[in-house]
Amino acid sequence: MGITIQDVINQLIEPVGILEETVDTLKFGSPKTEVSGIAVAFMPTCDVIKEAIRLGTNLLITHEGVFFSHWDKSNSFQGVVYDEKYKLINDSGLAIFRFHDYIHQYKPDGITHGLLSSLEWEPYVEKIFPVATVLKFPKLSVREIAEHVKQKLELNFVRIVGNTSMEVTRVGVFCGFRGGGNQVIPLMEEESLDLVIYGEGHEWEAPEYVRDSNAIGKEKALIILGHAESEEPGMRYVTKELKQLFPLLPIHFIPNKPNFKVV
């Protein structure tokens, strides 16, 4: 008997232990199935699923859910797209495991670690908090940092709040949907951050705090990467870890194409 899906899951969750409440469940497939190969991606889009099948893998590990909902409450979204996607997965026999909560609870957070590694920013790490990492840079402008991020992550654009020519040293990095005011604003105040880089957050929260901070003469800025853009590097890191854990299995990373364009 070879390696089963449950064996792979056990290895992935081992650094954390069992979580009582989690979205990290096997969405399709059986834990006893022997693994022929693993595909890893940020988002299980139809294109990613087709590519995983084409590559001959039978286990897809993704950070986000299958049916457009964090809580995977897919019932409300039933319709043509749901039906066709469900059929695509079900007919193929592909198993899908969601790897979201556990990787965020690695120490340090595996998704943030993957992002900082892709940006080659580990030497600047000053403090690691559960939801954010604080970096201390030599003086760099917001624009210089934005250009570095775009180049390293191969992004077509980022959004910026504040003055692009402002020089910053203290920078907070928040992956995914951690760009909310409750996370970002207290850390900006407590850690005297000049710049926060985040994935996604409500527009009326941290962006408005930064706007008002600039208005009272305390210069701050935000670089907003996009949710997928901030977390996909973490799933590349997961792929590397899996290759070390299961050196004899075929393991592939499948990138998502950019979903947003700017006109």
Place this chain on the structure above:
Amino acid sequence: MGITIQDVINQLIEPVGILEETVDTLKFGSPKTEVSGIAVAFMPTCDVIKEAIRLGTNLLITHEGVFFSHWDKSNSFQGVVYDEKYKLINDSGLAIFRFHDYIHQYKPDGITHGLLSSLEWEPYVEKIFPVATVLKFPKLSVREIAEHVKQKLELNFVRIVGNTSMEVTRVGVFCGFRGGGNQVIPLMEEESLDLVIYGEGHEWEAPEYVRDSNAIGKEKALIILGHAESEEPGMRYVTKELKQLFPLLPIHFIPNKPNFKVV
């Protein structure tokens, strides 16, 4: 005795009646104060507050909250920015009334009405739902619609999901933070919408639904305006209504500058 703040509030809420639970409260000031002039804005930023004071008004009516939080739970955000902004308002004696829930409950929704009016799209309205309006256009490409929106609303950019050269006829418009999957996806299915235009929504919901819909051959697209960009026209409409209700009061609309730039 002239017109009091309470008189103005009474007129604004009259089309709806009293809401039991609402964020629409007087955040600063006293209802009995006589109104010297009214300023209206989408977001009560420090710059807007200073301009309202400069214009000699003593009542500012805004759609969003003062301290970076929908529920106006400002305690968690106390710090330098909170303190300075609080002092700016308190020292000036400016009253601030939030006008959010009531205007959304006008029939039709006053914020959506203002947006459609600014876009000159009233002739295309087919159906009005509480959270969205469905339009039927002659065949237009997504890019043509995006360019029209940018020109009419004076936007520097919009974000797009899907094919910009796709031709659409059935379009849904969702203001503000109504771009969530629970709102957008069912209406796209039920009303066979080709395109949805929204303010703000979670990136893993409607955008991923649209991506998968395109992957299975059902072409759809999104144009994402930004939260403020989608709702500020509604507050311009409120200004016009106030001028009719109180023709003898000085009443000013104060636009917010764009808060996001793209690099």
